[in-house]
Amino acid sequence: MEGRPPDEQELIERSCNGDTEAFGALVRTHQKAALRVAFLVVRDRAEAEDVTQEAFVNAYNALGRFRAGSPFRPWMLRIVRNEALNRVRGRKRQEFYARQLFTESVPGGAAPSPETILVADSSRSAVLAAMERLPEKYRAVLYHRYLIDLSEAEVARVLGIPRGTVKSRASRGLTRLRTLLEAEGWDHK
Amino acid sequence: MSDRLESMLSDLVDGLVWPVDSTSVEQSVLDNLGSRQTRRPERRRKLTYALAAVFLISVIVYLVPPARQAVANLFGAAGIQITFGDSPFDDVVADLGLGTEVAIGDIDDAADFEVLAPMGSDPGQPDRVYVGENGEVNMAWEARSQLPAAGNTGIGLLLTQGLEGSGEYRGVKTVAPETDVESVLVDGAQGFWIEGTPHALVLVDETGVEREETRRLAANVLLWARDGISYRLETTGDLASAIAIAESLSPVSR
Numbered sequence: 001m002e003g004r005p006p007d008e009q010e011l012i013e014r015s016c017n018g019d020t021e022a023f024g025a026l027v028r029t030h031q032k033a034a035l036r037v038a039f040l041v042v043r044d045r046a047e048a049e050d051v052t053q054e055a056f057v058n059a060y061n062a063l064g065r066f067r068a069g070s071p072f073r074p075w076m077l078r079i080v081r082n083e084a085l086n087r088v089r090g091r092k093r094q095e096f097y098a099r100q101l102f103t104e105s106v107p108g109g110a111a112p113s114p115e116t117i118l119v120a121d122s123s124r125s126a127v128l129a130a131m132e133r134l135p136e137k138y139r140a141v142l143y144h145r146y147l148i149d150l151s152e153a154e155v156a157r158v159l160g161i162p163r164g165t166v167k168s169r170a171s172r173g174l175t176r177l178r179t180l181l182e183a184e185g186w187d188h189k
Numbered sequence: 190m191s192d193r194l195e196s197m198l199s200d201l202v203d204g205l206v207w208p209v210d211s212t213s214v215e216q217s218v219l220d221n222l223g224s225r226q227t228r229r230p231e232r233r234r235k236l237t238y239a240l241a242a243v244f245l246i247s248v249i250v251y252l253v254p255p256a257r258q259a260v261a262n263l264f265g266a267a268g269i270q271i272t273f274g275d276s277p278f279d280d281v282v283a284d285l286g287l288g289t290e291v292a293i294g295d296i297d298d299a300a301d302f303e304v305l306a307p308m309g310s311d312p313g314q315p316d317r318v319y320v321g322e323n324g325e326v327n328m329a330w331e332a333r334s335q336l337p338a339a340g341n342t343g344i345g346l347l348l349t350q351g352l353e354g355s356g357e358y359r360g361v362k363t364v365a366p367e368t369d370v371e372s373v374l375v376d377g378a379q380g381f382w383i384e385g386t387p388h389a390l391v392l393v394d395e396t397g398v399e400r401e402e403t404r405r406l407a408a409n410v411l412l413w414a415r416d417g418i419s420y421r422l423e424t425t426g427d428l429a430s431a432i433a434i435a436e437s438l439s440p441v442s443r
Contacts, residue, residue: 020222027215035209045208049217056218124204127197137301137324146198147205161302162416169301178194187193 008072016063027056030073033148034080037158040143041084051087055080074150074157081158123186130180138173141166287329288321296441300326302418305350305438312336312346312434325351337425339408346434347408347423373411373428375420375435380413382428411435 008029014022031052038055039048059079066075131142144155145166152170156163291299293306299320306315306328312335315328328348332338336345371382411422411431420438424431 020219023222024215024219027218028213031212031214032210035212035214036207039207039209045212048209049212049214053214053217053221056214057221060218060222124197124201127194127201135324136322142198146201149202165302172301174195174198181194 009069012063012066012068012072015060016066020060023056023060026072026076030076031056033073033077036148037077037080037144038084040147041081042087047087048084051084052080055083058083071154071157074154077148077150077154077158078160126181126184126186127177130177130184133180134173134176138169138176141169142173142177145170286321287317287327288319288325290317290319293318293441296320296326300324302351304441305420306441307348307434308437308439315348321349321351323351325349339423339425345425348434349421349423350418371428373413373432375411375413375432376415378413378415380411380435382431383410383412384428385409 008026011022011026015026034052034055035048038051039045042048042051055076059076062079066072131139134142140159141155144150144158145152150158152163152166156166159166161169289299293314296304296318301324304326307313312330316331317329319327319329321327326349329344330336330346332343332345338345339347369384371384373380373382408423408425409428409431411420411424411428413420413435420435422431422435424434426434
């Protein structure tokens with residue numbers, strides 16, 4: 001992942017004082033991870049961009065509540081993920097009410113087809129496909145740990161769960177992942 | 190790292206090509222911040238559109254009998270005749286999409302956090318327990334003399350607990366003037382009691398992000414969070430009984 005600029009706290013302070021250029025520097029530093037976190041939830045490039053943009057604007061407006069000295073990245077990524085989850089929930093809610101009102105699915109109302117994250121070789125591709133089949137609670141932890149490359153503490157902060165839960169979900173998720181891959185004849189030893 | 194899988198996962202990040210990696214949102218964010226003064230009218234326009242949509246849906250619901258019935262089944266709306274099968278409770282809990290039903294004795298294996306349930310005879314053990322798609326646990330109690338039904342749902346109490354969005358609640362926004370929101374303490378933890386007209390809830394989490402939650406019963410709601418777990422209790426009872434139930438929660442496994 002990208003290294004953090006040494007003066008991040010200063011950028012945050014300047015942003016709090018209305019310096020949008022300083023906030024722009026924070027956006028530049030963290031937007032790649034933010035876009036990836038959003039994409040993992042919404043699975044659509046355009047929507048991920050929209051979510052990320054909205055999340056940065058929300059974060060700017062919420063900077064007054066940011067605890068000085070604490071790490072900015074997990075705080076920011078949590079806002080991104082929450083914004084992305086809101087979009088998905090909104091989509092599901094719209095589909096639900098549409099079904100209730102019209103008693104049948106709305107054409108075109110389904111979630112957009114996932115765009116593909118490309119991988120360098122077929123074995124990695126198999127692992128990624130198997131991760132996709134895990135239950136959400138394990139998938140979210142493994143994705144943020146390994147695809148976004150966050151530390152356990154950062155994953156806990158982004159997902160809003162205790163660090164011990166991150167550990168247990170990662171462990172159980174890996175066990176399930178091995179089982180899925182073994183069933184497909186993949187030798188992971 | 191103990192095997193090839195974990196090693197490969199650790200190396201995975203370097204071998205990925207993301208569809209969003211060529212994107213920059215910096216300029217659009219700065220443009221948005223620069224035009225904040227002009228965003229307010231836009232928000233009002235959004236509110237106008239939302240109100241227009243609500244009005245349109247209300248007209249459709251009123252004019253189209255199947256739609257009216259569907260909404261009546263959902264909310265138990267007054268003045269609309271509601272017809273249920275032999276077991277309203279079973280019908281309603283099935284319609285609410287609470288997740289996969291599990292036995293209370295198996296809930297610790299099914300959930301990835303320490304699940305709590307009320308202790309004592311009031312309200313007693315839940316009649317149904319479900320694990321939702323995001324890992325949240327839903328417990329439903331059938332209406333009885335001490336637990337009047339919410340509308341015509343047959344449900345007297347619904348308790349949801351989960352890890353998703355479990356940050357400390359900083360506030361609750363509501364749009365209905367007939368709704369009262371009271372800041373309360375549940376065993377020392379910040380909580381909110383929402384009483385009045387059924388409507389969607391907008392919760393404000395610790396990062397200031399707003400999250401919309403749909404109230405599933407035409408009932409009052411007690412919200413609180415503790416140790417990374419969020420709790421929501423929907424009940425026809427009053428605040429005192431809701432707090433009593435909330436403060437009686439203990440681990441199911443004990």
